[in-house]
Amino acid sequence: MNTEIPGVILTYALVIIFAIPLGRYIGKVFKYEATWADKIFNPIDNLFFKLSGIDPSREMRWKQHLAALLSINAVWYIISMLVLTNMGRLPLNPDHNPSMSADLAFNTTISFITNTNLQHYSGETGISYLGQMMLMLWQFISAGTGMAICAVVFKAMREKTQPALGNFYSYFVRSCTRVLLPLALVVATLLAFNGVPMTFEGKETVTTLEGISQKISRGPVAAFVAIKQLGTNGGGFYGVNSAHPLENPNYFTNLVETISIILIPMAMVFAMGYVLKRKKLARIIFGVMTIGFLALLIPTVYNETQGNVALTHLGITQSMGSMEGKEVRFGSAASANWAIYTTCTSNGSVNAMHDSLTPLSGMTTLLGMMANCFFGGIGVGFLNFYIFIILGVFISGLMVGRTPEFLGKKIEAKEMKIAMIIALLHPLLILAGTAISCFLYSKNPTLYASWLNNPGHHGFSEMLYEFTSSSANNGSGFEGLGDNTPFWNIACGVVMIMARYLPIIGPVAIAGILANKKYIPETNGTLKTDTSTFGLMVFAVIVIVAALSFFPALTLGPIAEYFTMH
Amino acid sequence: MKKNLLPAIRLTLVCLVFFCGIYTTAVWGIAQLVPNKGKGFTINQNDKSYYTNVGQSFKSDRYFWSRPSAVDYNAAGSGGSNKGPSNADYLAQVQQRIDTFLARNPGISKQDIPSDIVTASGSGLDPNISVDAALVQMKRIAAVRSIDAATLKTLIEQQTEKPMLGLFGTSKINVLNLNLALDKISHK
Known part of the structure; x- marks a missing residue:
């Protein structure tokens, strides 16, 4: 116990130590400044552009950026559907796993190209190695998409009055080759040397010491897990994700994987500070995100290390904390720690089963996804936060009776409308989805009996979690939910598409419109956005939006469960 | 839209070769230096082999x-x-x-x-x-x-x-x- 908490502190300290220089490096990559890596990557990038017939110096306006993003995502969708529905007959399938049904392939495809990685299949039996490798490609390039579009917004924020915002493909390729690839190689190497498999051989059958036959599922795991963690993807190689002893064999790999979850999302904040030359603004944003993050992390670690009250009543000892669904090599503190890292960042990988978390920890993981901007997904987490900044600017402007301005640009009706729609989209998708599923279930509980693994309030939480996870593009689950049915596959698929692309389109549109406007130099009358007062304001906006939207639903699920147990 | 599609397809194929092919092969190559060549750690006793981590x-x-x-x-x-x-x-x-x-x-x-x-x-x-x-x-x-x-x-x-x-x-x-x-x- 007393060695578990220091592990939690160590993790966060190491994240900050790595994220600051990485943020600076990403900033340089986005600004096309010289870095140590140019010698290696300039030729590689040029090869990418030459083979793809792309002129990386062609300047794009914000609408052209969005067109480029949406078309390349459409291409990925078609390729992925074709492979997943036919992989049973395609090569690299030593275990003879079958092709996916159309609705499952739809869900899986959407899930991976939107950086969600919700998995309604199980890795060991539901997909071939070819399918896994293709999903790994989406893990790289969907993360690259998030970084690239965030770079566009940074550029738009920096420009005084300038419609040209760089080249989308160029940002995209640079993000993939110069940031994701080197980090993934380092992480994959660390994992492989700690016993994570990296082989193309199929399952091996061994006999256990007690003489039972056991089939060991292997595969190219190390390469897959590295990018899954770094790219806020989260889709595991194995069904139980990083709880699996081959996907995450020891405390050290757990540390590496936990840091990888949040490293780039945090570095993006510092990258913004570098690109805009506004270090103070970056520190304020980092501060707000950290406060929100710790406000969820601390109670979760506390609750999980305290154990499950219901088990205490049975008279056993819980010195390790609540251990249902957790692994002894991590313990309850590191598992609770991971649960918050993964839900705040839209990663969605797990090292313990969230369905078995104690009620209030279930709630904090939900809240992480409901806010979805305490670091958030790669690139898109910052875009979500940007929406809250715009709202914060507007509300504080009204409060002090000044025209709302952000970075020297007036915020007017059009931008506010977009910001409001995007801020309300997330609650709408979650609550409407949960309401529809509850309606169906309560009308015909026998027909849908296979949906829920737990009765009562916890069963409600399972449905709420699934839609929250889809809408946050997170991908973790209360995995007891019987979710491989046409309803869940299609409903979650639709939610994931809307929750991915609209919150990209909105902020890019706002930033693009603002970049075009006339620059007004800051004066004494300007509302300062890089102060802690303004930071507090933004934090309040996030809390109010989340609280007003979600607390009624949370009351029916985790909060009610908590009170029935105490 | 149309002028975006062709570069998108070509760029996707290049990414496929690079991130699936070259990256995976590189990691596989590194894993050959790991004990048991990246097939998971095992322990032997009485001529039988077991996966220690499973x-x-x-x-x-x-x-x-x-x-x-x-x-x-x-x-x-x-x-x-x-x-x-x-x-x-x-x-x-x-x-x-x-x-x-x-x-x-x-x-x-x-x-x-x-x-x-x-x-x-x-x-x-x-x-x-x-x-x-x-x-x-x-x-x-x-x-x-x-x-x-x-x-x-x-x-x-x-x-x-x-x-x-x-x-x-x-x-x-x-x-x-x-x-x-x-x-x-x-x-x-």
């Missing part, structure tokens, strides 16, 4: 038991119970495990049972148990194998894996390693 089912009285598993240690289909903390069926199941444990471990009282030995792990393949979970089984093993408790206690101490750098994380025992070591000192 938990095995141990249910007989002569071995230290591993944790309950929702998938009965199926390493081709991992899974947790996904039972909620307040689920009545789940609590009844844990109660049953406690009763079984007490019946087969005479001389142990309820409050000596650590929760990890009666709750299912996340993966269903947890290779570890807590140190307390090994100590609480000592009496049974000592009786079945006719070893004195002091020898067993030393064995457990030897097999205890300390927290990382002695500072971070949990103390734990790899059940397979412990049982292999147990077989070495007693064949009964």
Whole structure:
């Protein structure tokens, strides 16, 4: 116990130590400044552009950026559907796993190209190695998409009055080759040397010491897990994700994987500070995100290390904390720690089963996804936060009776409308989805009996979690939910598409419109956005939006469960 | 839209070759330097080879038991119970495990049972148990194998894996390693 908490502190300290220089490096990559890596990557990038017939110096306006993003995502969708529905007959399938049904392939495809990685299949039996490798490609390039579009917004924020915002493909390729690839190689190497498999051989059958036959599922795991963690993807190689002893064999790999979850999302904040030359603004944003993050992390670690009250009543000892669904090599503190890292960042990988978390920890993981901007997904987490900044600017402007301005640009009706729609989209998708599923279930509980693994309030939480996870593009689950049915596959698929692309389109549109406007130099009358007062304001906006939207639903699920147990 | 599609297709194919082909091959190449060439760590005893990191089912009285598993240690289909903390069926199941444990471990009282030995792990393949979970089984093993408790206690101490750098994380025992070591000192 007393060695578990220091592990939690160590993790966060190491994240900050790595994220600051990485943020600076990403900033340089986005600004096309010289870095140590140019010698290696300039030729590689040029090869990418030459083979793809792309002129990386062609300047794009914000609408052209969005067109480029949406078309390349459409291409990925078609390729992925074709492979997943036919992989049973395609090569690299030593275990003879079958092709996916159309609705499952739809869900899986959407899930991976939107950086969600919700998995309604199980890795060991539901997909071939070819399918896994293709999903790994989406893990790289969907993360690259998030970084690239965030770079566009940074550029738009920096420009005084300038419609040209760089080249989308160029940002995209640079993000993939110069940031994701080197980090993934380092992480994959660390994992492989700690016993994570990296082989193309199929399952091996061994006999256990007690003489039972056991089939060991292997595969190219190390390469897959590295990018899954770094790219806020989260889709595991194995069904139980990083709880699996081959996907995450020891405390050290757990540390590496936990840091990888949040490293780039945090570095993006510092990258913004570098690109805009506004270090103070970056520190304020980092501060707000950290406060929100710790406000969820601390109670979760506390609750999980305290154990499950219901088990205490049975008279056993819980010195390790609540251990249902957790692994002894991590313990309850590191598992609770991971649960918050993964839900705040839209990663969605797990090292313990969230369905078995104690009620209030279930709630904090939900809240992480409901806010979805305490670091958030790669690139898109910052875009979500940007929406809250715009709202914060507007509300504080009204409060002090000044025209709302952000970075020297007036915020007017059009931008506010977009910001409001995007801020309300997330609650709408979650609550409407949960309401529809509850309606169906309560009308015909026998027909849908296979949906829920737990009765009562916890069963409600399972449905709420699934839609929250889809809408946050997170991908973790209360995995007891019987979710491989046409309803869940299609409903979650639709939610994931809307929750991915609209919150990209909105902020890019706002930033693009603002970049075009006339620059007004800051004066004494300007509302300062890089102060802690303004930071507090933004934090309040996030809390109010989340609280007003979600607390009624949370009351029916985790909060009610908590009170029935105490 | 149309002028975006062709570059998108070509760029996707280049990415496919680079990130699936070259990246994966590079990691595979690095993994060839790892013991057992990236196929997972194994341990050999009596000419048989076992995966150290993959938990095995141990249910007989002569071995230290591993944790309950929702998938009965199926390493081709991992899974947790996904039972909620307040689920009545789940609590009844844990109660049953406690009763079984007490019946087969005479001389142990309820409050000596650590929760990890009666709750299912996340993966269903947890290779570890807590140190307390090994100590609480000592009496049974000592009786079945006719070893004195002091020898067993030393064995457990030897097999205890300390927290990382002695500072971070949990103390734990790899059940397979412990049982292999147990077989070495007693064949009964």
